[in-house]
Amino acid sequence: xxxxxxxxxxxxxxxxxxxxxxxxxxxxxxxxxxxxxxxxxxxxxxxxxxxxxxxxxxxxxxxxxxxxxxxxxxxxxxxxxxxxxxxxxxxxxxxxxxxxxxxxxxxxxxxxxxxxxxxxxxxxxxxxxxxxxxxxxxxxxxxxxxxxxxxxxxxxxxxxxxxxxxxxxxxxxxxxxxxxxxxxxxxxxxxxxxxxxxxxxxxxxxxxxxxxxxxxxxxxxxxxxxxxxxxxxxxxxxxx
Numbered sequence: 001x002x003x004x005x006x007x008x009x010x011x012x013x014x015x016x017x018x019x020x021x022x023x024x025x026x027x028x029x030x031x032x033x034x035x036x037x038x039x040x041x042x043x044x045x046x047x048x049x050x051x052x053x054x055x056x057x058x059x060x061x062x063x064x065x066x067x068x069x070x071x072x073x074x075x076x077x078x079x080x081x082x083x084x085x086x087x088x089x090x091x092x093x094x095x096x097x098x099x100x101x102x103x104x105x106x107x108x109x110x111x112x113x114x115x116x117x118x119x120x121x122x123x124x125x126x127x128x129x130x131x132x133x134x135x136x137x138x139x140x141x142x143x144x145x146x147x148x149x150x151x152x153x154x155x156x157x158x159x160x161x162x163x164x165x166x167x168x169x170x171x172x173x174x175x176x177x178x179x180x181x182x183x184x185x186x187x188x189x190x191x192x193x194x195x196x197x198x199x200x201x202x203x204x205x206x207x208x209x210x211x212x213x214x215x216x217x218x219x220x221x222x223x224x225x226x227x228x229x230x231x232x233x234x235x236x237x238x239x240x
């Protein structure tokens with residue numbers, strides 16, 4: 001009888017604990033390797049368990065791998081590492097493969113302003129540089145997308161502060177071991193309204209950053225040389 005009561009209590013306890021993989025979005029998945037083999041660092045935004053579950057998001061992480069049969073396994077339960085029932089979303093992450101250093105970036109609306117923040121850490125969560133403003137100030141800086149180049153992380157984002165007249169896509173080049181700012185580039189015209197950039201790279205010397213205005217998708221190619229990035233003029237690629 002007591003055992004039956006214990007099982008009933010346990011089932012209620014499990015039911016009450018909300019899985020932070022529910023109510024989630026803006027997932028980023030990074031392959032990496034450690035002494036035990038190839039794994040995947042997964043990070044996402046989730047409103048699970050928050051007081052205002054409809055939109056307040058925090059950022060979680062989990063390490064996953066596949067066994068020899070292709071079955072998905074996880075090393076631990078999901079861990080919340082940014083936020084406390086606040087507004088952190090969406091999240092993007094990139095890997096410095098030589099040092100196994102990840103940089104996570106996200107949009108932070110927990111304070112009076114909306115800023116883009118970053119954190120340098122190892123896949124296991126060990127912090128190298130903690131939770132600092134990558135792009136902030138007047139108006140809103142949001143929608144970050146990050147990739148790795150040879151010696152740097154490149155963070156593309158939307159900036160609504162002057163000199164932009166509406167919203168302008170920009171990028172910051174950061175040292176891939178310290179997070180120090182190396183360069184800032186404007187990617188789209190100041191007098192147009194462009195937002196939500198996406199980025200891709202060859203992890204060495206070239207990256208592509210594109211964004212849209214609701215009708216057109218445009219982009220630029222960036223070449224990395226000697227701690228600096230050089231961009232091509234923005235071109236329009238798709239109209240819809």
